[in-house]
Amino acid sequence: MPVFNQSRSRIIRLLFIVVFLVIAGQLFYLQIVSGKYRRMADENAILRKTIYPPRGLVFDRKKRAILNNTLTYDLMVTPSQAKGIDTAFFCRLMEIDTAEFRKRVVTAIIKNSSQKPSVFEASLSPQKFARIQENLWKFHNGFYLQERPIRSYPYNAGANIFGYLGEVDTNYLKKHAEEGYVSGDYAGMTGLEASYEKVLMGERGTQVLIKDNFNRIQGSYENGALDVEAVAGKNLYTSLDIDLQEYGEKLMSNKVGSIVAIDPKTGGIIAMVSSPTYNPGLLTGAERRKHFSELYIDARSPLLNRAVNASYSPGSTFKTLQALVGLQDGVITTKTTFSCSGAFYGCGSSKPMHCLDAGTYYLRTAITHSCNTYFANVMQRVINNPKFPNIDSSLRSWNNYMYAFGLGHKLGVDVPTEQSGNIPTPEFFNNPKRYGKGHWNFCTFRSVSIGQGEVNVTPLQVANEMAYIANKGWYIIPHIVDSIEGGDEFGLLEKYRKKNVPMEIPDSIFEAVHDGMQGVMEGGTGRGSKVEGITICGKTGTVENNAVIKGQLVKQPNHSFFCAFAPRENPKIAIMCVVENSGRYGGSYAAPITSLMIEKYINDTISAKRIAVEERMINTNLIPPLMMQEMRRMDSLKRNKETDNELKKELKIIKDTLQTEDNPTEGEIKSEKSKDSNLPFKGKGKRISSRDILDADRQRLLKNKNGLTRI
């Protein structure tokens, strides 16, 4: 055959080589140039499973666990593999209908795509868990059970201190973008859970697993070389005494108000009762959402931590501080006397300020008998002190005292949502909307001298003020957590290590005030609450207040206030109690409750003589009439089956209302107050919105404003 075709062998060789080079080129692109296939391979075959460490526990001062963990199970679904199961049977097990089933699967797909597992039902109830576990093999591809540790509360107390965990929402994720949360995680929303989220959450671990074509786990990737161990959350050791906390909650049952008890030596909070409260166990587990909405719309506002998030006029308890200012300023001495003929006429006869008992008082007896006239005179002297050029500067000087005593600003306690209260400043009165410059003098705000009117304090501030007086001139910022297991990595506790000595006031001045306060218990307004063997220094307060109902200012029953510390020498506890709208005096309810708390804390038992008082206090129902009315209204709403819609509305609102405050630890003193936030009868713009009548009404209830007149 012709040999000339031999040249074609070269062409054939060339063809082979060219085709192979093209393939080699494609291989070069796939394997070396393009990184995307490696990434896609990882997505295909590698499953990064987050390991959630158990949250840290919380212990009380006697090292008892007061916040614990227990296990529950979430039912997880991987939508792409849940096809073809016996849906009807599954729905029967889960007690849902097929529409609900479809809805949840769609939600899961939207949340995490159909390839990845999402929660189908969180924290299964024990019955459902048992049923599902038994039948799980039938749904094996699409569903599995995942352990999830949830909180448990061995003492059923301190709900408002601990706060609760909630599923993080987009807002939260935005705020905490760098902290590794993903949609579906739980984080502390209020209370200690929120303040100490960083240490309680621990460090999440990752397990890198290999899965096959059908998403079945085939084992760990590279023998776990890339796995990251989860680190358990750190435990918190608190200064709380859980017995006293429980006891306080018992005493405050069926009452509205709060008790705050502080160890004056350390600033550690021993008990912080906010009443009405709730069973903290309600906000964990399967029924969490349902319970939350119930609590949220409850007219008694059990979710509100009144100890830090409610502010009141301090009433006569304020007189102790006025005495300190008067003595320190030198406008009075312990011997200075004022007499009261029945009222204070220092501002003319048209605006008298009544006192309880007519007579002539010097400082000790004025405190003991809570004489209004005496302290009106003291403050008048402070404000009209000739050493100041004008009323602005004298009021400013008075302000500085109050700030030093811990009022008018947030103290920086480690529970979120703390309010700052209000101390009226010159700017406050100079506001043209209020009085305007030059249009006010001492008589305009004379009721402040006895703790009414424009002055507002939180129960925590009052308790801290007691610690300050007990210590004779210093305090440590009140706090619940004493120490964190393994050290205070984030410096959360630093500010609780420092003694605050805001100004130099000689001990003799404090001794004088102590004398008066001791007198209160021994023959004054608090004599009924004496405790044998313990020298208590106390001060009663009866706070007049008003509520706005349909735009009208309506006078409400008085708040019963009492604050104290004990023993007088080497004080162990500084405490305050408020019983809202009890309608009686400070000595009627707040004083006995406080004295019982002191007795319980110091003696560990209540003496037989006082059992009767204890029982009376526990059994008295002092829910204010306005609140009762609101509760009945809610009940009827419920009966009308309108609650369903209400609940939905409320749940939407929950997010923005109960958001934790941006910076709960802000402790700096603000001399400039925002212009209108403290105008009376207007409420704080932040908390009241035009959402719906129901909400607004309740807000008013909570925030009922204080009257302008005397005790």
Place this chain on the structure above:
Amino acid sequence: MSQRNPAISKGIDWSLVGIYLILVAIGLTAIFAATYKEGDPVIQSFLNFRTDYSKQFYFFVIGAVLALFILLTDSKFFAATANIGYLLGIIFLLVVFPLHSRIKGTESIIKLGAFNFQPAEFCKIFVALTLAKYLSRPETDFSKTRSQLIAAAIIFFPAALTLLQSETGLALVYLSFFIVMYREGLPSVILVAGFSVAALIVATLLFEKYTLALILTILMVMVVYFNRRQFKRRKTLLPKIIFIWVVCVGIQLYAVPFAFKHLLKGYQVERIYSTVGKDIPKEYEIAHAGESVRRSDSKKDPGYNVRQSKIAIGSGGVFGKGLLKATQTRYDFVPEQRTDFIFCTVGEGFGFTGSIVLLGIYIIMLLRIVTIAERQRSIFSRSYAYGVASVFFFHVAINIAMTVGLAPVIGIPLPFISYGGTSLLTFTILLFILIRLDADRQMVLR
């Protein structure tokens, strides 16, 4: 080697034997890597014939015995029996139609006890031999169109039967014999025309059909314009150009759509379009709407196989993940990874380096076969050698191109590496007949 029995070893091209052994070893390793699951008892399953790699090993042993027999056979035997073999092959192919077993989506397999037997696969041997026999006949003058048509018929008859058994890939392999015919004097024009038509068909997939018609017309006008001076001298030139234009536009506007609508099956259309990375046009979708979908085990969309295969190979990187650390191939992400997509195991496990080494081994083998072909004195041996080279080339190139997304997915195995007894034996026989013929290259066979 000289110590061996001189009767057998004399003249044997040991380099090819060496390449053969290396490729089989790579194949066994790759099948092992693709099918081994953690905790499998390796030795036990190897002995009791359960696993794919052990089966493949036994096929290798059978293949080695067959190779030995081939080397012991007189080289004249192959030329003498070529035509009978061809007839036998055709009979086997026909027998398949009533007797084939029901194995996923193919009608080309006969079950014989434990073994699946695929005549379409080994029929290549007979075609290669018969084509060589025909071309080497003294009375064949391959410059004549008649001879060319007969040679084409020899190729197309079994190809058509294979196509009827739904084995498009194996049928297309027969196209590779055009390389043999080209070497033996088939006019280049035919190959050029063939390539042009192929290019035109690919262009049809890529462009909207009227756009393409416009492009072709513009090209035609340009060609006419640049050659306008020559029309006077060469009278037939203008009609030729116009004829070519008419054929091209005809193919592109009518023939290709007709083929896609009526000749090809729905899944084939899908695969072709997924290779060029485009969606199937509406009109084809409608044409195939009523078909029952044969997607075999490639689930989801048609591009799934190729995408997974590209991911597996692409994730191999420069040096690969190591034999048993390849996540994609070990955990079944790539369908058919023991058989048609076995290259993924190499690509993922040994990376670019391993892939290039394997490609290198193949190209060395192919060039070696061409060299061997060119040193033959007899046309029969040379044509047969080219036949072997062509078949190997087609298998290797198309198989690897398909796994890296350069060619549509047609199920053809990678020689010596893919799992499958028939294919391993077929390639072994093909290669060893060549080695046997080469050993007797001093003889002139007719």
